[in-house]
Amino acid sequence: MAGERLYKAIVDQIIASIDSGEFPVGGRLPPERELAERFNVSRPTIREAVIALEALERVEVKTGSGIYVLESSQGLNGIDSSISPFELTEARAMIEGEAAALAAVMITNEQLAELEQALQDMADARPSVYENADKKFHHVISRATGNKMLEGIIDKLWYVRDTSPRVHRAYQAICETDTSRVSEHQDIFEALKNRDAKAARTAMHQHFSRIINNLIAAEEKEQVEAIQRKMVESRERFSLTHLVTSE
Amino acid sequence: MAGERLYKAIVDQIIASIDSGEFPVGGRLPPERELAERFNVSRPTIREAVIALEALERVEVKTGSGIYVLESSQGLNGIDSSISPFELTEARAMIEGEAAALAAVMITNEQLAELEQALQDMADARPSVYENADKKFHHVISRATGNKMLEGIIDKLWYVRDTSPRVHRAYQAICETDTSRVSEHQDIFEALKNRDAKAARTAMHQHFSRIINNLIAAEEKEQVEAIQRKMVESRERFSLTHLVTSE
DNA sequence: CTCGGATTATTGGTATTACCAATTTCGCGA
DNA sequence: TCGCGAAATTGGTAATACCAATAATCCGAG
CATH class of the missing domain: 1.10.10.10 (Winged helix-like DNA-binding domain superfamily/Winged helix DNA-binding domain)
Structure with missing residues (x-):
């Protein structure tokens, strides 16, 4: 470079x-x-x-x-490069679920307004806009917990999401087909607005549960395609065409 | 140095x-x-x-x-030096509570044996032994989740506990008066052994709830002592003794 | 032959100097 | 006043020198 x-x-x-x-x-x-x-x-x-x-x-x-x-x-780095997209997502579901529950109790009206703005940006068609809005949405929630340790931990989870090539690739693969993003974040927002901790936790869990399902589907699809590629290669390798043409 | x-x-x-x-x-x-x-x-x-x-x-x-x-x-460091002992402990309660619940489902018999050994060491009178056993106990649980991201996050929480002067001092202040340590960890262990996720989560929450109460009590005591010191100083400052003796 | 002490070699630590690359600032002309 | 080019400033890399700490080797004594 x-x-x-x-x-x-x-x-x-x-x-x-x-x-x-x-x-x-x-x-x-x-x-x-x-x-x-x-x-x-x-x-x-x-x-x-x-x-x-x-x-x-x-x-x-x-x-x-x-x-x-x-x-x-x-290491201070704390990033094990072998962390899988599933491990990251499971950890996020658990931690961000608890953060959402706590935020439901602590959130200010200003923070709710910020979430509303992020929701609007999340409907934008441009990846750079909705991805930043997604990140902003989650970051506001972590801030709303009023706990700087939790905020730091959630920042770290986002850092892993963004910087680990393996995780980043997996999230990219499911991003373009993501049709539930806005409604799920809307559910989280409503629960926070109603200051309903239990609903906030549940909405956050459902958001990540759907992401895990998408990751599984994408991995399944990739493995099916890999097998199909292998079959095509085998067909070419063992076809008798080159024997015929070489005579 | x-x-x-x-x-x-x-x-x-x-x-x-x-x-x-x-x-x-x-x-x-x-x-x-x-x-x-x-x-x-x-x-x-x-x-x-x-x-x-x-x-x-x-x-x-x-x-x-x-x-x-x-x-x-x-920062990669992720340590904001202003993080309070309360923030760290609240975050640990939430995250380690979820980790314990997941570990209850996933834990192996070998890991249960490791926990049992750590429990025995926790009853030792020497600080270096029971502190290491305490750390070991929590680490085995994070490993038992089978999620490397969670394990890394919990390592980071322990790192903050050990390296932040402010947090370390606060934990030291409540450590010597800690009489419930073994029984609380025993409760956590029993729940894990019974593979009861809900009980494990509850036991972990109670463990940290008691730590927070101890931290509050220690802070309260410190503030009362600070006020008493101030009163002693004021009494010395404004006593009429020096006026009498100077004549 | 073994062990201990002294010497030598190796490895990291810090400093000085030189010169190159990229950016910012300044000066001059239109 | 604005734009462009030159000069100054700032970071980047290299070469060289010497010091500090540790490891390895050698030699002498028991």
Whole structure:
């Protein structure tokens, strides 16, 4: 990528080597001087990459000893790249359900007005508009809980949704076929407006339940198509056409 | 701190200046060369500190333009230092309650055995033992959900509990007077063993409800003592003793 | 032969200097 | 006043030097 900083590319490559097992957890990375030769960059650039990895708690640096790979599950990052769209969605259903219930009790009229605006934007046909409105809607609810820890956790869930390639792809695949979005958010809004905690929780659960069903359907469809592709390939592989034509 | 790396001290000082408002959110940090002069270190050391801040998503760096302060709520760190012990505990009650309910459905016999062992360790008189057992107990439950996203979120809640000075102090203050710990965790364990999701959720809620009550009591006690200290000081300030003795 | 201490080698830590790339600011001319 | 080009400023990368901490090796004594 043009203009991308060199240390970031090095970080990505080192992470890839950690994930592939080349640099095992608990083991030592090659020395800075060797990494600099290997990646054909200067040693300060390597140092910058290592500082970033350290800030992300992917490595631990011991003076005079070396750079050691940490277990990624303890990272500040908190993103395990193997998290599936189902796991994320289930966690969101549980957490955002509780947040909606609490928000129903605490929400202000200003926040209700913000939700109403987001609902309108959610009906827009442009993906960038309705996706931002969707995010805004959920964020207002997390704020309405009046609990900054919950707000932070829900932000993290959205961060995973947006940045994990696997999850992002899965959500994109079901997004264009999403016809219930507005009505479901409308149900959530009505429950909040009525300050009905139980209804808010239920509406949020139903919203995510439908998303999980869509994810399942999309995965099923993908696997059927993958099998069909494989059959086409086998048909081509074992057809007798090339035997006939080669004579 | 002897042996502490220079760039980390610089990171801490820059974060303190951001938090104090000296470097406002959205604004630009002084240039690298100026920061190097200000902190009396070399420019590469500043660069290392800035790389770390960037990895933590506290700042954004624009080539030729400058280093800009990001809103901390969007940080990977996810820790807002103003999060109160009440907010953390409320969030834990809600999230860990749901996790316990799900774990009741999914838990394995091996995991139940792990919980039993942790329960025994929780009765130990040594703080280091029962605190680790407490943490282990909750971690096994998060693992038992079979949802890595939930596990990661609950790890993050524990991380906040352990690393936020404010929260850590509050929990320490109620820890020594904690006489219900074992029986409450026993209730949670029994519900899980019986695979009763509803009972597990309720037991977890009661566990945290009692913690919140203890936190309130401790805060109340602290405020009463602060008022009493103030009264003692006023009494000393306005007593006529010094007038008598000075004649 | 083994063990301990001293020495050497290795690895990370910090600084100085140089030069390049991108952006912003300033000055000049239309 | 506005637009364009040049200069200044700011971040990006590299090379080199030397220091601090740790690990490895070697040598001598028991």
